[in-house]
Amino acid sequence: MTPAPTVRLLGTPWGDTSRRGRPYAKDPSVIRFGDRYLLYFSLPSASDDEPEGWSVGIAESDDLVSWHTVAELPSFGEYDRSGAAAPGAVVIDGRVHLFFQTYGRGREDSICHAVSDDGVTFTPNPQNPVFRPTGDWTCGRAIDADLVVAGEWLLLAWVTRDPTMTTQLLGTSRARLGSAYGPGDWEQLSVDGPALAPELPWEQDCIEAPALRWDGERFTMFYAGAYNNAPQQIGWATSPDGRTWTRGSDEPLVPAGSEGSWNHSESGHPGYLRDDDGREYLFFQGNPDDGHTWLIAGTELTLVGGVPTVSSTAAD
Structure with a gap:
C-alpha cells in the first residue's frame, strides 16, 4: 500500500508556553505587515481549571518559521471581561483591523473589532460588540471571525450554532x-x-473556523469540520458572491495526522495568508494528545484551476 502523504511544514510547529508551562496556541490568523509577519492567536487561561481568562496573543516572525510572542490584547470592556479568542486580522489602508470573539458568554458571545497602526497596540471599536447573527436558524451567537477585502466590500465569515446549541454552523x-x-x-x-452546515461524515456536527481567499472573481473558504479532536480536519468551498457556497471536495484537504504525528488528534482551525510575493500559505492548529497541548504550523498552498493543494511529502 502506498503511504499516505503528510503535510510538509514551513518549520517546527509552535506553541506559546507562557500560560500553562506547555505549548498552547490556537486559532491562527497571519498577516504580512511591513517587514514582518504577525500571528494573532488564542492564548488560554492560566490553568486547565480556569475557564475564563482566554485572550488574543500576538507573535511575530521574519521568516514564517520562527515565532515569538510580543503582546496580548487587553480586555477592552465588560463585553470581553471573561475572555477573548479566535482572532481574524485583515490589513486595510495600512492599518490592521482585528476582529475577535468574546469568550465564555455562551449564546451571548459576539464579534468585536479593534484597529491598530502598528499591529500590536489596538484601539477598540466604541460600538463593540459589532456583530451577532439573526434568524430562527441560529442561536444568536457569533464566533470565529475571518475577513477578506473584495472590491468595495469587506466580507466577514462567522460561526454560530443552531437554536439547540448542538450543531456548529457557518454564515457570512x-x-x-x-x-x-x-x-x-x-x-x-x-x-x-447557514452558508455551510455539516453534511459529510468527517464533518460530524460542526463547521467552523473559516479562512477566506478572494482572487478577484471567486471566493475560496477553508474551514474546519468536526469539533476539536473528534478529529477536526480541514475542507474547502467556493463562492461567486460570498453568499452561496459549494464544497470543493468530499474529502479533507488537510486531514488529521497518522499515529505518532504532531497533529494526530486533529488538523484544525485554518488561517490563510497571501504574501506580498504572491505565494500562498495555510496555517492550522494541531496536537497529538487530545488537546493537552496545542501547536500552530504553516504549509505552502498552491491553487491550479481554483483547486487547492498543500505542500506534502510521502510518509516514511
Whole structure:
C-alpha cells in the first residue's frame, strides 16, 4: 500500500508556553505587515481549571518559521471581561483591523473589532460588540471571525450554532469598506439558513473556523469540520458572491495526522495568508494528545484551476 502523504511544514510547529508551562496556541490568523509577519492567536487561561481568562496573543516572525510572542490584547470592556479568542486580522489602508470573539458568554458571545497602526497596540471599536447573527436558524451567537477585502466590500465569515446549541454552523456578512464596521454596517448574507452546515461524515456536527481567499472573481473558504479532536480536519468551498457556497471536495484537504504525528488528534482551525510575493500559505492548529497541548504550523498552498493543494511529502 502506498503511504499516505503528510503535510510538509514551513518549520517546527509552535506553541506559546507562557500560560500553562506547555505549548498552547490556537486559532491562527497571519498577516504580512511591513517587514514582518504577525500571528494573532488564542492564548488560554492560566490553568486547565480556569475557564475564563482566554485572550488574543500576538507573535511575530521574519521568516514564517520562527515565532515569538510580543503582546496580548487587553480586555477592552465588560463585553470581553471573561475572555477573548479566535482572532481574524485583515490589513486595510495600512492599518490592521482585528476582529475577535468574546469568550465564555455562551449564546451571548459576539464579534468585536479593534484597529491598530502598528499591529500590536489596538484601539477598540466604541460600538463593540459589532456583530451577532439573526434568524430562527441560529442561536444568536457569533464566533470565529475571518475577513477578506473584495472590491468595495469587506466580507466577514462567522460561526454560530443552531437554536439547540448542538450543531456548529457557518454564515457570512458584508460591510462597505471605509465604514465604521459597527453593528449597523453589516449586511447579513446568510438570512434563511447557514452558508455551510455539516453534511459529510468527517464533518460530524460542526463547521467552523473559516479562512477566506478572494482572487478577484471567486471566493475560496477553508474551514474546519468536526469539533476539536473528534478529529477536526480541514475542507474547502467556493463562492461567486460570498453568499452561496459549494464544497470543493468530499474529502479533507488537510486531514488529521497518522499515529505518532504532531497533529494526530486533529488538523484544525485554518488561517490563510497571501504574501506580498504572491505565494500562498495555510496555517492550522494541531496536537497529538487530545488537546493537552496545542501547536500552530504553516504549509505552502498552491491553487491550479481554483483547486487547492498543500505542500506534502510521502510518509516514511
